[in-house]
Amino acid sequence: MINVDAILDAFSLVLTFRVMYWLAIGITIGVGVGAIPGLSASTGIALLLPLTFAMDTASSLGLLIGVYKGAVYGGSISAISFATPGTPEAAATVYDGYKMMQRGKGKKAILMALYASVTGDTLSDVITIVVAPLLAIVALKFGPSERFWLMVLAVTLLGALSGRHLAKGMLSAALGLFIGTIGSDPIGAVSRNTFGLWWLEEGIHLIPVVIGIFAMSRMLEECVDLLKENKTVQSAKSAIMSAFTTGSEGLSFREYLSCWKEMAIGLGVGSFVGMLPGLGSTVGAFLSFSVAKQASPHKKIGTGVLEGVAAAESGNNATVGPTLIPLLAFGIPGSSGAALIGGALMLHGATPSPMMFELYPTVVYSLFIILFIGNFFNLAIGRFFALFYARLGQLPRNLLIPLIVMMAVIGSYSFQGNPYDVVVMLVFGFIGFGMRLFGIPDAPLVITFLIGPMLEASLRKALLINRGDWFEALFKSPLAVVLFVAAIVLTYISIRLQVHERILSVSEEEDAEQSGL
């Protein structure tokens, strides 16, 4: 299975100035995107996705993975500096990080967040590099029936785990499936479901959809917030400046090592959560924080200690690599970030599928190398520019929203010069805004939109092979039956576990403790 030639090719492709340059740019932008409240990794990747069309595959992966890694870490900077998590995944970092900032130990907390993020991320990348090829071997044994059930399993898990309300998560997934049918059917190429519009006959492209859902809709939401309360990040310039002055207390190597247990918890929990479709880095951070708190009650996690920062930050960054495992092994993205990276691979002709390792080994190994090297860039950029990012987090919303809206418009147009893509982006911006308003998660929509045509093609191929016999097509192979049962059992378990309810209760408990202090 290990293709040495492809690995060597990947090294020669990645270890060039051009790719390293884009990786550094990606992380620089990513940490900034993460540090600015209201923007997320998905927003950053969605906005930059059209630009990758003009790049080579390795450079585009460098840019997007850089943004992804940088943004997941970057959220901690504003979480610690002014108690406003830059991204949802940094919310658990506020509990200990901001208290440390108030006590004048902000620099220590930010450095711990950086080192824990990089540690969790690097080690989880190793897990990704080991696990993904092994699962890909299993995936090669799958026929159309098994692939169909695997995708059903992924879609139901996504729907069940993506939000607090099962019906809303599933509704989002069903909407993604429906939108995926717009255009032409994947077997006969006959146009369908085009609402009578000729320009929809080729279907809807991923780029305007993701820009609409992840960038435009969020900016509409920010506009509403701004109008409502004229919301601006409270100035905390003096506190931030004092935290970063040379005299303020840094982090010793001994202190970093003292948090090994919490980082290990973050690594384990984050990697596992990352591999499951639908959970994502916010759940990774909160679960790690919660497990670490229960595992070591004497450390008083949640009261402003390094261990809390380490657990949360290691937990959220440890999801970054493993979230790509289902994408690389089965062609099924497990999160919106993975879906966007899958979209970038599709743009460059390397459509994610169970044959990824067979068909595009150089691309997969390039991605692994970029994942790994990206951590060192993250470490360097985070270490030297943390103050700059803390200040960036205070950028006024009314300066930022117009810029992102402009980027959304020109980004959706520029990648294929089609004016209708702008219309699609605006429509999905409005749909995404409505979904956020109603509390419907957006990740299942994007992921099922991406895998919907594959799901349909697998079912129809299975039926063709079995001469139209539905029972034979769906349940002939024992593996298909196992996957069918797993879809039901895992969905039931995930509903019973009420992961989001538990996370909410952790968050409420911490908020109550904080207000009581």
Place this chain on the structure above:
Amino acid sequence: MPNDSVPGQKRILRWLQTNQGIGFVLSLVLFLYFIFLQLSPWVHEKLRDGFSLGFFPLTGIVLMLLFTVTLIFDGERNKVIPDLTKMSGRSFLFCLAVLAGCGLYFSLIVSIGFLLVSPFFLLAFMYLLGLRPFSHCIVSGVVMTIIVYVVFRLIGVRLPSGILPF
């Protein structure tokens, strides 16, 4: 305030802000769309593998309908959606205006050019969102346009030039 004293119109408005209300409205829309699809001739066209052309779009609609109906009856049906209660008509109109403004901006950059239109779009948008003084809007609008233009050109992505030669 006791529930009886709430005027009928307000009660309906409050119900529409619950999961049940949203579920009901979405179910109605989806049901009507399902009927519309059933009446469309292309839906019943047979494909070579025996499927009708509308099988998968209809499956998507049925699944959505299933989950919107679930919203009407499940345990959280009476829960009020918090973000919806905070949404005013003015905010909603502002969102529509932003989308319309984006459409107008795009049509203008295609005909006049990115470099000429974008500074005005940015400064107007920033001013509307409350950035003051006005000189900040002008400077930010011009600087951001130039930065975005240079970055796109460096990457090799062309932006609409309009009446300008570049």
